Amino acid sequence: MSALGSIVPLAFGALRRNRMRSSLTSLGVIIGVGALIVTVSSGEGSKAVLQAQLATLGTNLLIILPGSSTSGGARGGPGSGKPLTHADLLDLVAGVSAARYSAPVDRTTTQVVIDNQNWLTTVYGSTPEFFAIRDWTLARGRFFTSGEADSGAKVCLLGQTVATQLFGNGDPLGQVVRVKIMPCEVVGVLGGKGQSSQGQDQDDLVVMPWVTFKSRMMSQDRVHVGSILISALSPDEVSHAQSQAMGVLRQAHRLSDKELDDFTVRNLADLAATQEQAADTQTGMLRNVAAVSLLVGGIGIMNIMLVSVTERTREIGIRLAIGASENRVLLQFLVEAIVLSAAGGLVGIALGLGGSLALSAINHWPFIVSPGWVLMAFGLSMGIGVVFGFYPARKAARMNPIDALRFE
Amino acid sequence: MSGEPLIDLKAVTRTYLTGAATVHALINVTLTIAPGELVAIMGPSGSGKSTLLNVLGCLDQPTSGSYRFEGREVATLTRAERAALRLSAFGFVFQGFQLIARTDALDNVELPLVYADVPGPERRTRAMDALARVGLVGREHHTPAQLSGGQQQRVAIARALVNRPRLILADEPTGALDTRTSIEVLGLLQSLNHGGITVVVVTHEPDIALYASRRLVVRDGRVISDDRQRAHDAAADLQALPQKAA
Numbered sequence A: 001m002s003a004l005g006s007i008v009p010l011a012f013g014a015l016r017r018n019r020m021r022s023s024l025t026s027l028g029v030i031i032g033v034g035a036l037i038v039t040v041s042s043g044e045g046s047k048a049v050l051q052a053q054l055a056t057l058g059t060n061l062l063i064i065l066p067g068s069s070t071s072g073g074a075r076g077g078p079g080s081g082k083p084l085t086h087a088d089l090l091d092l093v094a095g096v097s098a099a100r101y102s103a104p105v106d107r108t109t110t111q112v113v114i115d116n117q118n119w120l121t122t123v124y125g126s127t128p129e130f131f132a133i134r135d136w137t138l139a140r141g142r143f144f145t146s147g148e149a150d151s152g153a154k155v156c157l158l159g160q161t162v163a164t165q166l167f168g169n170g171d172p173l174g175q176v177v178r179v180k181i182m183p184c185e186v187v188g189v190l191g192g193k194g195q196s197s198q199g200q201d202q203d204d205l206v207v208m209p210w211v212t213f214k215s216r217m218m219s220q221d222r223v224h225v226g227s228i229l230i231s232a233l234s235p236d237e238v239s240h241a242q243s244q245a246m247g248v249l250r251q252a253h254r255l256s257d258k259e260l261d262d263f264t265v266r267n268l269a270d271l272a273a274t275q276e277q278a279a280d281t282q283t284g285m286l287r288n289v290a291a292v293s294l295l296v297g298g299i300g301i302m303n304i305m306l307v308s309v310t311e312r313t314r315e316i317g318i319r320l321a322i323g324a325s326e327n328r329v330l331l332q333f334l335v336e337a338i339v340l341s342a343a344g345g346l347v348g349i350a351l352g353l354g355g356s357l358a359l360s361a362i363n364h365w366p367f368i369v370s371p372g373w374v375l376m377a378f379g380l381s382m383g384i385g386v387v388f389g390f391y392p393a394r395k396a397a398r399m400n401p402i403d404a405l406r407f408e
Numbered sequence B: 001m002s003g004e005p006l007i008d009l010k011a012v013t014r015t016y017l018t019g020a021a022t023v024h025a026l027i028n029v030t031l032t033i034a035p036g037e038l039v040a041i042m043g044p045s046g047s048g049k050s051t052l053l054n055v056l057g058c059l060d061q062p063t064s065g066s067y068r069f070e071g072r073e074v075a076t077l078t079r080a081e082r083a084a085l086r087l088s089a090f091g092f093v094f095q096g097f098q099l100i101a102r103t104d105a106l107d108n109v110e111l112p113l114v115y116a117d118v119p120g121p122e123r124r125t126r127a128m129d130a131l132a133r134v135g136l137v138g139r140e141h142h143t144p145a146q147l148s149g150g151q152q153q154r155v156a157i158a159r160a161l162v163n164r165p166r167l168i169l170a171d172e173p174t175g176a177l178d179t180r181t182s183i184e185v186l187g188l189l190q191s192l193n194h195g196g197i198t199v200v201v202v203t204h205e206p207d208i209a210l211y212a213s214r215r216l217v218v219r220d221g222r223v224i225s226d227d228r229q230r231a232h233d234a235a236a237d238l239q240a241l242p243q244k245a246a
């Protein structure tokens, strides 16, 4: 179409003549599109970090805690109500066919001492399944065996942080550390996991057999279990495993249909959801800034186009009088509005990408920009030109040429 | 007179309703113009000359009456149909030049061709030819602000003739020009007329009307006289004028 070929350069010419005005007018669109790009990019970046961190928790993970999760009323959160028992664990192992591994977990905070070095850390008591469920790797040595777990052997594994704090660059394997009051042989050092999404050091721990933990760290109580971890056969089996576990526990705890759960089964997806929600609230504010800026930017474009149409009334009169069709005049001013807002969109995209890059550097998350979003932001800025440029353009196209020619 | 008239007005009335007052700008105008005529429309200010010209050029519509152009009724055309007719059949020289500011002469002249969707290269050649015809070779890239009044009027005439119209309508084309330049402009219109284009010129200066072959006088919206005359030759008169200092 030859019409556009002559109209687009015309639009650029008209905008170039009012360079300052054009750039100020585009400011709203620039800020809006820029904020939009930053919103999306930082949202994606923080989500990627979150997912990477959640993955360190272990795959297909279910966490069973004592107490109801219902938050309303006086019912209380996890930890209140009936504690979990070792019998529950055995029922779960027998009854949850969608589970690959199940493990009891108890923990306490205590001193670990070797020679004149000591370190305050969290000590976990569990079974070898724990390492599989939580995706722990070995840096050195070995995990403890089922035999050691059952017999309550005095063996333990150190997290990277604990190993470094107690032994520096030395070799902890075979060394005997004192955990609380119990001497315990180090059989392995766990691979590093780094910080959790809450900023905790996941490598600051000691793991020993659950039986050992219960008989030496606690007061000989080998009935109650602090929490139970289950890993499902596959990601698709997580919800199946969850409902199976709930059924098993309701039966074990002899709950009637009217009674609420006295335990909580959490899965990783729930956890991810709550954390993503927190991230979303952060980006939500920026999104509002983007939306308001785009609206203001659109109104600015409409305003300046109305001014421009009035200023150029005589020019419009000439064009119409010569025989330009209404559509050609409409298209001319519409294209001008689109060029104006699309140019703002391009600048906004550039600024947004710069801002996202800076944010990703500050927050140590990956710089993620999908071309689809950039294209969409550009399309959006063009759309703003169309929507807000239409009324001024139509005003130009509908002028009476005789009156327009006489306009002073 | 033989053959079909180019323009055939019958009982044309144009009434403006402005708030309280009703202005009868044209009252019962009946008029024919044959192809190849050069007509001057005269009359005092406010008599309805521009209104008549706008009706002839399909910029305005009669309130009542009939207007046939080349035998076709055009008084009742839609806005879009009138625009298309203006583009293809008429060339306008508006009062006060009416060139697009900050746009060079060539682009101004090309404008009707742009809207007629004439392809770029042909547009350029035809616009250059039109500018050459009005004696503006070398001024193609001057903007209106860089041209004298006479030169601006020549650009306006080039724009009016570039789409090869059958009828050129000029409203007070010499209004802002000195005597010599005015005669030059009339000379141009005469030469276009000799080339076969019908020309209608509105003027309130009797000296300018001398160059037309027919003289209509309008007063209070009515045509009060319609005389044919021997037109003065603008080219010859220019020769007789004392040379302007270069």
Ligand SMILES: Nc1ncnc2c1ncn2[C@@H]1O[C@H](COP(=O)(O)OP(=O)(O)O)[C@@H](O)[C@H]1O
Residues within 6 Å of the ligand: B016, B017, B018, B023, B024, B025, B043, B044, B045, B046, B047, B048, B049, B050, B051, B052
């Ligand atoms: N748009 C309009 N609205 C109201 N009255 C108008 C309008 N245009 C012209 N007139 C009136 O119509 C009459 C003729 O105007 P016009 O044709 O411009 O006269 P001329 O060109 O001979 O000076 C004048 O009285 C003028 O005031």
Ligand SMILES: [Mg+2]
Residues within 6 Å of the ligand: B049, B050, B051
């Ligand atoms: Mg007039």
